[in-house]
Amino acid sequence: MTTLEAIHARFQVIWPGFTLDVDLDLPGRGVTALFGHSGSGKTTLLRCIAGLERQGSGSLHFKGEVWQDRERGVFLPTYQRPIGYVFQEASLFPHLSVRKNLDYGRKRVNGGHKVSLDHAVELLGIGHLLDRMPDRLSGGERQRVAIARALATSPELLLMDEPLASLDLKRKGEILPYLERLHDELEIPVCYVSHSPDEVARLADHVVLLAEGRVRAQGGLRETLARLDLPTAFTEDAGVVIEAVVADHDEAYHLTRLDFPGGSVVVARRPEAVGRRLRFRVHARDVSLALARAEGTSIANLLPATVTEIADADTPAHVLVRLDAGGTPLIARITRRSRDHLHVMPGAPLWAQIKAVALLG
Amino acid sequence: MLGEFHPALGNADWAAVWLTFRLASLVTVILIVVGTPIAWWLARTRSKWKGVVGAVVALPLVLPPTVLGFYLLIAMGPHGPVGQFTQWLGIGLLPFTFPGLVVASVFYSLPFVVQPVQNAFEAVGERMLEVAATLRANPWDTFFTVVLPLAKPGFITAAILGFAHTVGEFGVVLMIGGNIPGKTRVVSVQIYDHVEAMEYAEAHVLAGGMLLFSFLVLLALYSRKGAVSWK
Numbered sequence: 001m002t003t004l005e006a007i008h009a010r011f012q013v014i015w016p017g018f019t020l021d022v023d024l025d026l027p028g029r030g031v032t033a034l035f036g037h038s039g040s041g042k043t044t045l046l047r048c049i050a051g052l053e054r055q056g057s058g059s060l061h062f063k064g065e066v067w068q069d070r071e072r073g074v075f076l077p078t079y080q081r082p083i084g085y086v087f088q089e090a091s092l093f094p095h096l097s098v099r100k101n102l103d104y105g106r107k108r109v110n111g112g113h114k115v116s117l118d119h120a121v122e123l124l125g126i127g128h129l130l131d132r133m134p135d136r137l138s139g140g141e142r143q144r145v146a147i148a149r150a151l152a153t154s155p156e157l158l159l160m161d162e163p164l165a166s167l168d169l170k171r172k173g174e175i176l177p178y179l180e181r182l183h184d185e186l187e188i189p190v191c192y193v194s195h196s197p198d199e200v201a202r203l204a205d206h207v208v209l210l211a212e213g214r215v216r217a218q219g220g221l222r223e224t225l226a227r228l229d230l231p232t233a234f235t236e237d238a239g240v241v242i243e244a245v246v247a248d249h250d251e252a253y254h255l256t257r258l259d260f261p262g263g264s265v266v267v268a269r270r271p272e273a274v275g276r277r278l279r280f281r282v283h284a285r286d287v288s289l290a291l292a293r294a295e296g297t298s299i300a301n302l303l304p305a306t307v308t309e310i311a312d313a314d315t316p317a318h319v320l321v322r323l324d325a326g327g328t329p330l331i332a333r334i335t336r337r338s339r340d341h342l343h344v345m346p347g348a349p350l351w352a353q354i355k356a357v358a359l360l361g
Numbered sequence: 362m363l364g365e366f367h368p369a370l371g372n373a374d375w376a377a378v379w380l381t382f383r384l385a386s387l388v389t390v391i392l393i394v395v396g397t398p399i400a401w402w403l404a405r406t407r408s409k410w411k412g413v414v415g416a417v418v419a420l421p422l423v424l425p426p427t428v429l430g431f432y433l434l435i436a437m438g439p440h441g442p443v444g445q446f447t448q449w450l451g452i453g454l455l456p457f458t459f460p461g462l463v464v465a466s467v468f469y470s471l472p473f474v475v476q477p478v479q480n481a482f483e484a485v486g487e488r489m490l491e492v493a494a495t496l497r498a499n500p501w502d503t504f505f506t507v508v509l510p511l512a513k514p515g516f517i518t519a520a521i522l523g524f525a526h527t528v529g530e531f532g533v534v535l536m537i538g539g540n541i542p543g544k545t546r547v548v549s550v551q552i553y554d555h556v557e558a559m560e561y562a563e564a565h566v567l568a569g570g571m572l573l574f575s576f577l578v579l580l581a582l583y584s585r586k587g588a589v590s591w592k
Contacts, residue, residue, distance in 0.1 A: 052491055078494035085495035091488050095510045104506075105496030153496060 013056030033204035041213040084150030090142035140171035226329035262326025287332035377551035404482035430536025481515020
């Protein structure tokens with residue numbers, strides 16, 4: 001990753017009872033999830049990138065451009081940064097119609113519109129709402145308009161602060177497909193703040209784990225989620241994300257086989273055509289281990305794997321075991337007693353039994 | 362007791378009404394211009410001086426008008442700082458002139474404009490300003506395209522209150538303006554003169570007019586959607 005493609009961010013914000021101290025290189029493409037619990041500093045970091053936090057010191061270089069550099073006395077105010085920002089609550093201008101909300105930022109941008117207004121409207125499916133006032137929209141519609149409004153400025157960097165957090169499950173499901181389309185169809189790098197592992201697993205390419213204002217881990221989605229050395233808070237919900245291809249449908253039993261490097265799993269029939277890519281998540285608590293390939297079990301998904309690492313889990317009764325299944329990492333959460341009975345140790349060959357997978361999308 | 366009833370107003374009465382209207386209109390315009398930046402600063406600042414400035418602006422709410430008028434008279438008099446300045450400018454002294462009345466009324470009615478506008482600014486909230494900034498609007502642009510439209514009800518309340526309160530002043534006018542027909546004799550002073558002269562019928566017409574005017578203004582204010590937003 002050269003500096004011309006990357007985002008380099010270094011921020012130090014010190015408030016009473018909270019310190020943000022990060023030094024990050026983020027990829028200049030794809031979706032980067034800033035992931036952590038509330039109070040971890042992820043929103044503050046996003047606000048720093050946007051120039052909304054002026055306190056504290058820092059520097060921000062975006063693809064070779066200096067947006068902020070304390071030593072050089074540079075600070076581009078927010079309105080001069082080519083960003084799009086989606087706040088947690090939609091924050092539409094209540095005195096303007098949907099159309100005028102969309103136009104507000106767009107007409108203040110000079111030069112190239114990489115994203116046309118029509119494209120933003122179409123991407124978010126809000127064509128029928130243009131003449132409405134914001135108070136006549138549902139929560140999900142409002143958030144879609146807010147996302148389109150940010151996109152309509154043709155930002156070079158899209159910043160999203162938990163855009164789904166204020167919505168119920170149904171509305172979330174309504175917006176997620178649109179976010180996936182953004183990812184697939186636009187070449188704008190996105191920083192996406194979230195505390196939901198499922199959202200991160202579904203949308204992100206790159207993950208930055210934050211805790212108490214510091215970066216605990218960062219890297220590609222799969223590798224980062226499969227790490228065991230993360231704070232306990234994350235391991236309660238430990239698991240891996242696997243990217244697979246729809247390989248085959250079994251019409252008689254209504255099943256679908258998904259292939260990935262190192263094996264395959266069978267899940268209930270999926271609507272996707274053969275060849276489509278799908279992400280699924282395997283929770284550590286849904287993986288059990290056996291010394292031999294189990295016969296006479298209802299668990300259909302068995303993968304040969306090798307133990308690579310063992311770490312403490314969230315309770316003293318459990319451990320997390322990291323496995324390598326032909327190139328695909330897996331995490332199993334087993335009891336300490338099982339570890340000793342099965343002599344689980346790095347290098348040991350085992351069979352991973354996957355009780356359930358959570359398909360994303 | 363009421364004397365002979367004259368439903369029509371005399372020339373002096375009409376002059377007082379016209380003068381009052383001119384005074385209140387001019388003062389309202391000046392107050393909106395002067396009060397808006399003060400209200401913006403009070404709504405946004407984290408300065409330790411916020412309390413002091415807020416208290417000074419609110420003083421006319423509690424001070425007897427004679428006290429305010431007394432100090433303004435001293436300040437604008439030949440030995441006061443304002444008086445020295447206006448003499449230096451070559452415009453003479455302000456007391457007992459229409460401009461003097463305008464200056465005094467601006468001080469007197471200031472809180473009635475600043476407070477509703479300040480409340481309206483505070484209600485707009487930090488978030489809207491941040492949203493505008495992320496949509497490339499600079500601070501002035503944001504002020505005119507987001508803050509002013511959202512604070513419009515506060516401005517309407519402020520203008521109505523500023524106008525009505527200036528129409529209703531008496532003590533400050535007497536201290537600063539005296540009682541010069543056509544120059545400083547406003548309706549409230551004219552009523553006082555009528556009563557002094559036992560011209561109760563004329564006093565009735567003007568007083569009744571003021572009562573009706575004030576009631577209609579407040580009716581308009583309290584009937585508006587969202588009611589009154591001033592403390």
